[in-house]
Amino acid sequence: MDVHSLAAFWVRESKMEGDYFEFGVASGRSAVSAIRAARLYGWNAPSRFHLFDSFQGLPAIEGLDAASEQFKEGDFAYSRESVIEHLERRGVWNPARIQFYEGWFSDTLTGWLQSSFPAGSAAIVHIDCDLYESTRQVLDFVTPLLQPGTLILFDDWNCFRGSNAQGERRAVLEWIAREDVPWSLEHYVSYGWSGAGFIVDMKG
DSSP, rough: OOHHHHHHHHHHTOOOOOEEEEEEESSSSSHHHHHHHHHHOOOOOSSOOOEOOSSSSSOOGGGGGGOOSSSOOOTTTHHHHHHHHHHHHOOOOOOTEEEEEEEEEEHHSHHHHHHHHHOOOOEEEOOOOOHHHHHHHHHHHHGOOOOOTOEETTTTTTTTOOOOOOOOHHHHHHHOOOOOOOOOEEEEEETTTTTEEEEEEEEE
């Protein structure tokens, strides 16, 4: 069972309600898997699939992340039009349920947009940001959208040789340590060579 099927199964069996949020769409492969899994497992709760990407590839890489040659600025650049074509070819394109948010996270993840979503409206959050700063911005944005039982998938958890001082791991550890963040994460699943999924819970 692939990770998106496992996530959809989790939502159904846990009787979760909420939407699917994906940060880092690239070619749209993960979005296709998520939508197909939702159909397969009868996950009818999400009214929408929210897909966020610059559609220009990775931003400039700064700080500790720049010390690694694993990623380069501009990696994973696919246009929104090419992603839609991919979704169409795979038979999952539905503009009534799929919403794109195009731009750098620093520009699109605004307080105004955040407040447009009901609190606790995320059932699944897929974070495929690769980099520390991008992941930090996403976690700040989704904090009020989470609920106990939300499943967060970090696609690049083991990148940078699994270092806690770089990438997604660094962003998550700093986020969890903040007093204004009410959430903890419980490890749920590992997938591929780099991915890990966590269940959101309230801090003790």
